[in-house]
Amino acid sequence: xxxxxxxxxxxxxxxxxxxxxxxxxxxxxxxxxxxxxxxxxxxxxxxxxxxxxxxxxxxxxxxxxxxxxxxxxxxxxxxxxxxxxxxxxxxxxxxxxxxxxxxxxxxxxxxxxxxxxxxxxxxxxxxxxxxxxxxxxxxxxxxxxxxxxxxxxxxxxxxxxxxxxxxxxxxxxxxxxxxxxxxxxxxxxxxxxxxxxxxxxxxxxxxxxxxxxxxxxxxxxxxxxxxxxxxxxxxxxxxxxxxxxxxxxxxxxxxxxxxxxxxxxxxxxxxxxxxxxxxxxxxxxxxxxxxxxxxxxxxxxxxxxxxxxxxxxxxxxxxxxxxxxxxxxxxxxxxxxxxxxxxxxxxxxxxxxxxxxxxxxxxxxxxxxxxxxxxxxxxxxxxxxxxxxxxxxxxxxxxxxxxxxxxxxxxxxxxxxxxxxxxxxxxxxxxxxxxxxxxxxxxxxxxxxxxxxxxxxxxxxxxxxxxxxxxxxxxxxxxxxxxxxxxxxxxxxxxxxxxxxxxxxx
Amino acid sequence: xxxxxxxxxxxxxxxxxxxxxxxxxxxxxxxxxxxxxxxxxxxxxxxxxxxxxxxxxxxxxxxxxxxxxxxxxxxxxxxxxxxxxxxxxxxxxxxxxxxxxxxxxxxxxxxxxxxxxxxxxxxxxxxxxxxxxxxxxxxxxxxxxxxxxxxxxxxxxxxxxxxxxxxxxxxxxxxxxxxxxxxxxxxxxxxxxxxxxxxxxxxxxxxxxxxxxxxxxxxxxxxxxxxxxxxxxxxxxxxxxxxxxxxxxxxxxxxxxxxxxxxxxxxxxxxxxxxxxxxxxxxxxxxxxxxxxxxxxxxxxxxxxxxxxxxxx
Numbered sequence: 001x002x003x004x005x006x007x008x009x010x011x012x013x014x015x016x017x018x019x020x021x022x023x024x025x026x027x028x029x030x031x032x033x034x035x036x037x038x039x040x041x042x043x044x045x046x047x048x049x050x051x052x053x054x055x056x057x058x059x060x061x062x063x064x065x066x067x068x069x070x071x072x073x074x075x076x077x078x079x080x081x082x083x084x085x086x087x088x089x090x091x092x093x094x095x096x097x098x099x100x101x102x103x104x105x106x107x108x109x110x111x112x113x114x115x116x117x118x119x120x121x122x123x124x125x126x127x128x129x130x131x132x133x134x135x136x137x138x139x140x141x142x143x144x145x146x147x148x149x150x151x152x153x154x155x156x157x158x159x160x161x162x163x164x165x166x167x168x169x170x171x172x173x174x175x176x177x178x179x180x181x182x183x184x185x186x187x188x189x190x191x192x193x194x195x196x197x198x199x200x201x202x203x204x205x206x207x208x209x210x211x212x213x214x215x216x217x218x219x220x221x222x223x224x225x226x227x228x229x230x231x232x233x234x235x236x237x238x239x240x241x242x243x244x245x246x247x248x249x250x251x252x253x254x255x256x257x258x259x260x261x262x263x264x265x266x267x268x269x270x271x272x273x274x275x276x277x278x279x280x281x282x283x284x285x286x287x288x289x290x291x292x293x294x295x296x297x298x299x300x301x302x303x304x305x306x307x308x309x310x311x312x313x314x315x316x317x318x319x320x321x322x323x324x325x326x327x328x329x330x331x332x333x334x335x336x337x338x339x340x341x342x343x344x345x346x347x348x349x350x351x352x353x354x355x356x357x358x359x360x361x362x363x364x365x366x367x368x369x370x371x372x373x374x375x376x377x378x379x380x381x382x383x384x385x386x387x388x389x390x391x392x393x394x395x396x397x398x399x400x401x402x403x404x405x406x407x408x409x410x411x412x413x414x415x416x417x418x419x420x421x422x423x424x425x426x427x428x429x430x431x432x433x434x435x436x437x438x439x440x441x442x443x444x445x446x447x448x449x450x451x452x453x454x455x456x457x458x459x460x461x462x463x464x465x466x467x468x469x470x471x472x473x474x475x476x477x478x479x480x481x482x483x484x485x486x487x488x489x490x491x492x493x494x495x496x497x498x499x500x501x502x503x504x505x506x
Numbered sequence: 507x508x509x510x511x512x513x514x515x516x517x518x519x520x521x522x523x524x525x526x527x528x529x530x531x532x533x534x535x536x537x538x539x540x541x542x543x544x545x546x547x548x549x550x551x552x553x554x555x556x557x558x559x560x561x562x563x564x565x566x567x568x569x570x571x572x573x574x575x576x577x578x579x580x581x582x583x584x585x586x587x588x589x590x591x592x593x594x595x596x597x598x599x600x601x602x603x604x605x606x607x608x609x610x611x612x613x614x615x616x617x618x619x620x621x622x623x624x625x626x627x628x629x630x631x632x633x634x635x636x637x638x639x640x641x642x643x644x645x646x647x648x649x650x651x652x653x654x655x656x657x658x659x660x661x662x663x664x665x666x667x668x669x670x671x672x673x674x675x676x677x678x679x680x681x682x683x684x685x686x687x688x689x690x691x692x693x694x695x696x697x698x699x700x701x702x703x704x705x706x707x708x709x710x711x712x713x714x715x716x717x718x719x720x721x722x723x724x725x726x727x728x729x730x731x732x733x734x735x736x737x738x739x740x741x742x743x744x745x746x747x748x749x750x751x752x753x754x755x756x757x758x759x760x761x762x763x764x765x766x767x768x769x770x771x772x773x774x775x776x777x778x779x780x781x782x783x784x785x786x787x788x789x790x791x792x793x794x795x796x797x798x799x800x801x802x803x804x805x806x807x808x809x810x811x812x813x814x815x816x817x818x819x
Contacts, residue, residue, distance in 0.1 A: 054703070092696045092701075092763075094693075095696075099689050099692075103689065103690060114680065115684055
């Protein structure tokens with residue numbers, strides 16, 4: 001290891017004032033295979049997005065191949081020989097394999113503006129052979145399987161003569177055979193002297209492929225070293241770390257045993273399978289799991305947002321026949337989506353307009369349902385207090401101009417005006433500051449104390465442990481574990497979510 | 507509806523075209539005569555040329571509503587220039603310049619000022635029509651015979667407008683399918699963000715697309731002038747919708763990323779023109795024309811959208 005291929009020095013990055021990377025420094029050698037692991041939100045993706053030119057760091061220096069490196073765009077990083085194979089592949093399904101490979105570097109016919117198809121195809125064939133994909137270069141990428149598309153991405157990385165390839169969860173949508181093929185291919189890449197950063201939640205894969213491992217936790221390097229120096233046990237404990245003690249509001253009453261929401265055999269092809277659970281009145285039920293484990297899909301299916309769902313859902317013993325969002329809203333179910341800006345708010349509309357959006361009907365008066373502005377104003381004033389919206393914000397202010405925390409409070413307020421019995425909360429505290437987080441915790445608790453049932457999806461284990469009465473752990477679209485309040489155990493939850501137990505048993 | 511195979515639906519426009527030809531052919535023997543078929547081709551060429559430019563724009567998931575207005579401005583300026591005694595080549599060049607300048611303004615506003623193409627080109631539609639009316643003083647302008655002679659001149663048995671249409675079609679096809687620019691346009695249409703991430707200069711590509719559309723509008727204006735020999739205040743009116751209909755009928759998606767000039771846009775243009783021509787030939791009630799045409803367009807686009815509504819998405 002003469003001079004390292006890649007070095008990070010003190011990389012910092014914040015979103016909406018929340019520090020996601022707090023001075024990350026690490027180095028990797030030439031031809032190295034580095035495994036990057038950590039919980040959701042530990043900063044892995046952010047770090048890699050900085051390296052690949054998708055984000056600019058707030059502070060810190062990157063050195064690549066001996067020189068200072070600050071990619072201004074993904075194309076810039078590509079020119080330097082860095083290929084990022086995203087979870088969501090960056091291919092164009094409406095173009096052919098060959099076109100995807102050479103989109104910005106088509107070989108042209110001599111003295112003509114046209115693409116030299118023969119040359120393009122023969123080069124494509126060469127790279128496809130290299131990655132072991134037997135498909136015609138003029139095949140549309142849209143007609144390929146997930147595994148085949150991944151091979152096209154790798155062929156693309158080879159065609160730009162990449163010196164460093166970043167894999168972000170490459171195996172999530174692959175079959176066992178495709179995974180074997182991918183791993184063999186990765187071995188060949190390394191033999192050619194190409195460096196690799198491998199991000200995965202499947203720790204067994206990381207051990208199998210990587211010589212060195214770096215653990216990120218809360219935007220910092222928690223541990224790093226050669227793979228042999230870690231046991232599975234140790235790796236998991238580094239990922240979890242010691243709890244950052246956060247003040248969670250005290251629970252003053254116990255949840256009742258009265259079933260509120262009963263879900264039986266809920267399934268949605270390719271997303272979740274045979275989900276059954278009961279949410280009681282006054283209960284906060286947590287859903288733990290890794291990204292892609294099917295938690296959001298479960299909430300979406302439950303709320304009737306994804307078509308083709310099967311199973312039965314009963315609310316207070318009453319089975320639902322129709323399954324559209326408005327039927328569920330009619331039954332007193334509220335759904336706070338993961339992406340509040342895109343799905344939960346009309347960003348350019350005023351605070352008050354967003355607040356009353358879901359409950360406008362209640363303020364209609366007379367035959368034509370004219371809106372009673374006075375009662376509307378009263379409702380807005382009341383709910384602002386309930387969710388403790390920043391008093392400085394005006395009712396007429398567009399929601400876009402609010403902080404993340406206040407935006408989330410507006411979404412919550414909108415649903416609270418409906419007096420919901422069941423709340424599905426998907427990552428309610430994502431990207432919001434600590435103070436607002438605490439107020440949302442308090443609100444969740446209050447709602448539960450008042451008899452509402454809450455299904456809480458959160459990536460931060462701390463949050464689930466601090467707030468929930470019961471936690472369900474999901475993996476690959478199934479519920480794999482259930483823990484009740486006294487027995488909450490971070491390690492057990494993480495291991496269930498990662499599937500570590502079973503792997504060891506095999 | 508699920509029983510219809512997607513493959514069959516893919517041929518919907520071509521199938522409709524055959525049905526229309528057969529129906530009218532049975533109604534009137536004059537319909538399928540070569541003279542009438544040539545006629546259809548000539549009548550279709552002006553709309554067809556605009557539709558080729560429109561196909562480029564639609565593939566990027568944009569739209570150009572200003573093409574009819576650009577035709578009007580180019581023709582109005584051409585009329586003025588002809589009457590002022592400028593020679594034919596100068597006038598034709600002037601039309602091309604008008605088309606590209608107005609197209610360039612569209613391009614600038616959509617790519618640099620980042621205003622939605624719908625808004626930019628809608629504004630250009632009104633500005634263009636106003637400008638044209640101002641230039642012509644809202645009077646019809648009869649032009650000397652030069653233009654009409656150009657419009658009816660034949661070359662190897664085919665009228666000049668048909669040749670121009672063919673040239674535009676073939677160049678459009680080659681650019682879209684065989685040049686890096688063309689393929690990048692498809693990438694942008696699929697996802698502008700992904701295209702930027704892939705290192706494509708989306709701005710200049712998009713700009714080029716609106717420039718091409720403006721140029722095509724100018725070429726179409728030449729053809730129309732050659733056929734009409736006059737500039738009326740309604741010159742080019744509604745061309746944008748005829749062109750969009752033709753392109754969409756030919757399988758180009760309004761949401762970008764999919765479509766093509768050959769055979770798509772050609773087929774779409776011919777289908778619309780054939781229906782209109784057929785209705786004239788069989789002496790149908792003129793009030794029926796728009797209804798029949800739009801019904802056929804609707805059916806074709808409906809079939810097309812059925813094809814794309816795959817259950818798995």
